[in-house]
Amino acid sequence: MKKAPLVAIPLVLFLLLVVFLFKGLFSDPRELDSQVKDKTLPSFSLPDLMKPDITYTPDDFKGKVTILNVWGVWCVTCAVEMPFLTELKNEENVHIVGLYFDQDLDPDFGTKTLTRVQQEVIEMLGRYGNPYAFNIFDVYRDTSLDLGVTGAPEHFVIDADGIIRMHHIGDINERVWNNKIGPLYKALVAEAMSGEVNQISTKGTM
Amino acid sequence: MRVFIAFLTAVFVALPATYAVEDKYEFDSPQQRESFLQLTAELRCPMCQNQNIADSDAMIAHDMRRKVYSLLKQGKSEQEVIDYMKARYGDFVHYKPPVTLATLWLWLGPVFFIVVALIVVIRRRSVTPPEDMAAKLAKADAMLEQEKE
Numbered sequence: 001m002k003k004a005p006l007v008a009i010p011l012v013l014f015l016l017l018v019v020f021l022f023k024g025l026f027s028d029p030r031e032l033d034s035q036v037k038d039k040t041l042p043s044f045s046l047p048d049l050m051k052p053d054i055t056y057t058p059d060d061f062k063g064k065v066t067i068l069n070v071w072g073v074w075c076v077t078c079a080v081e082m083p084f085l086t087e088l089k090n091e092e093n094v095h096i097v098g099l100y101f102d103q104d105l106d107p108d109f110g111t112k113t114l115t116r117v118q119q120e121v122i123e124m125l126g127r128y129g130n131p132y133a134f135n136i137f138d139v140y141r142d143t144s145l146d147l148g149v150t151g152a153p154e155h156f157v158i159d160a161d162g163i164i165r166m167h168h169i170g171d172i173n174e175r176v177w178n179n180k181i182g183p184l185y186k187a188l189v190a191e192a193m194s195g196e197v198n199q200i201s202t203k204g205t206m
Numbered sequence: 207m208r209v210f211i212a213f214l215t216a217v218f219v220a221l222p223a224t225y226a227v228e229d230k231y232e233f234d235s236p237q238q239r240e241s242f243l244q245l246t247a248e249l250r251c252p253m254c255q256n257q258n259i260a261d262s263d264a265m266i267a268h269d270m271r272r273k274v275y276s277l278l279k280q281g282k283s284e285q286e287v288i289d290y291m292k293a294r295y296g297d298f299v300h301y302k303p304p305v306t307l308a309t310l311w312l313w314l315g316p317v318f319f320i321v322v323a324l325i326v327v328i329r330r331r332s333v334t335p336p337e338d339m340a341a342k343l344a345k346a347d348a349m350l351e352q353e354k355e
Contacts (some may be wrong), residue, residue, distance in 0.1 A: 029255055033296045103265055141269050148294045150252040150266050 034167035035148050041162055042146035049100050049135035050118060056136050061162045065188045067096045067172075067181070068156040069132070070144060073120045074103045075152040079128055081171035086129030088177065094185065098135035101144055101152075157184055160192035231275050241284050245274050248302065249288070252295045 036042070041058035048054040061068075069085065071078040088094040102117055121135070138144050147156065150169065157166040166184055168176070233239040246260035253264040259271055270291065277287045291299045303309045336342070 032252060032298050035292075035294055035296050141265075145269055145273060146294060148252075148296075150295075151264070 031169065032148070032150070034164075036146075036156075036164050037167055039164055041158065041164065042143065044138075044143040044146070046136045046138055046143060049098070049121060049137040052114065052137070054134075056134075058162055061097075061158050063160055064095050065160050065185060065192055066158045067094060067185065068099055068158055069096055070099045070101070070147075070149050070154040070156075071152050072101055072103060073117075073124045077171045078153045079124065081153060081173060082124075082128035082131060084173055084177075085131035088172075089131045094131075095133055096131045098132040099138055099144065099147075100135045101138040101141045155181065157181060157188070159188045160195065234279070238278055242275060242278055245278075245284055245287055246271055248300060249274070249291055250299050250301055252299060258301065 041061060043058060045055055045057050048056065069078075085094075085096055089096055100121070102112060117137075125132075136143075148167070153171050155166075155168040155172060156164050157168070159165050165188065166181065168181060170176070172181060231242065233242065243260070247258050249259045249270060251257045251259050251262040251264055251267045251270070253266045254262045257267075259267040259274075261267075273290075274287055277290060282290070288300055297303055297306075303312065305313065
């Protein structure tokens with residue numbers, strides 16, 4: 001009678017191991033705890049990719065819910081998601097901003113000219129559609145580092161106050177949009193709209 | 207043949223030079239170099255999971271090495287560089303995890319295991335001899351005597 005619990009120990013350990021490994025089957029090792037979630041964008045001052053005279057700062061993200069898409073022409077998955085993002089822009093009026101960085105551009109030994117980068121971008125957008133309101137050129141990839149970007153594509157959902165609400169690693173496809181990003185984006189847009197209405201109404205009463 | 211030997215010599219002379227290209231960072235002091243090597247071995251590449259940034263060839267690892275270098279050049283301490291990376295990539299980025307509620311079992315697990323093993327060993331040792339030990343021994347002795355006869 002007394003022996004029964006001892007016999008159960010290996011069985012229990014085995015079952016615990018099974019549960020642990022089974023959970024591992026469905027976990028994504030690239031899913032990190034984002035350090036920038038619920039924070040404002042890190043400060044930056046970066047040029048527009050196409051018109052380098054224009055400079056963007058985090059203030060440019062205020063007033064509109066934005067999806068910041070980290071991408072580059074060298075990134076295959078970015079090309080795959082581009083038609084879907086373009087569709088989102090055209091059909092659901094989603095505001096997508098690109099954070100562009102180039103792989104072949106070694107900040108210490110720049111090997112590519114800006115015109116060359118621009119040409120490649122124009123060619124790629126011509127082929128797959130242009131979902132971007134504008135593209136910010138992260139020349140030294142410092143802002144990507146500040147944002148905790150590990151590669152491309154990655155996406156940040158930024159609310160109308162310029163606060164990062166979600167960091168999504170990987171592409172946006174129909175499933176990801178419908179289950180993960182879309183609902184948040186729509187809720188934030190609704191929130192921003194009601195905020196505006198409130199502001200107007202408080203102004204009206206004043 | 208002579209040409210071939212000359213070619214080989216050229217290759218071997220050129221080899222160290224190609225390695226030297228990798229060593230593009232210049233340091234102010236041997237300590238700084240040591241810190242750099244230490245940090246790049248200790249920081250984990252967020253892209254390629256089980257490699258440190260010294261090992262990895264991912265772009266992010268390149269960028270992180272560059273950042274470690276520039277932070278050290280600015281006179282930041284090793285701990286400050288680690289904190290800088292942790293602020294961006296989380297505890298994941300450092301190969302020495304901090305003691306938190308979630309990671310506590312990494313330290314307590316082995317201790318728990320040792321304690322359980324000790325208890326088992328000690329319990330095994332102190333097996334109490336049966337009460338009629340003396341009688342049994344006497345019986346055995348008697349049997350041995352019988353055998354001798």
